[in-house]
Amino acid sequence: MGIFDKFKGQAQDKGKEIIDNVGDEVDEKTGGKFKDQVDKGQDAAKDALGIDKEGEQPK
Template sequence: MSMFDNMKDKATDAVDSQGDKIGDGVDKAGDFVDEKTGGKYADQIDQGQDRAKDGLDGLDGQDDDIN
C-alpha cells in the first residue's frame, strides 16, 4: 500500500467517525474567512465550503457522513 493510499484510508476513517465535527470545522473556517473579507466573497466561500464537504464526504463512495 502506498503512502497516499494509507493517508486516504486514514482520512476516510476520520470522516466516517467524525463527519459532523469536520463539517462544522469547514463551516467555521469559511465563516472566519467571510468575516475577514467583509462578506465580499461570500458566494465563493459558500461554494468552497460545499465543495470541500462534498469531497470529504465522498471519500468512501457514499454521501452520508457530512451534512
C-alpha cells in the first residue's frame, strides 16, 4: 500500500464519519420522522465517494 492509498483510506474514513454524523444530527432534529430518506441520502453520498456501508473501500 502506497502513501497515497493510505491517505485515500483515511479521507474515506473521515468522509464516512462526517456523513454518519450529519445523518444522525438530521434524525435527531426531525425526531426520526425522515429516517428512511436520510438513510438513502447517506448511502448515496457514500456511493458517490466510493465508500461502502462498512466504511471500507470497495475492491
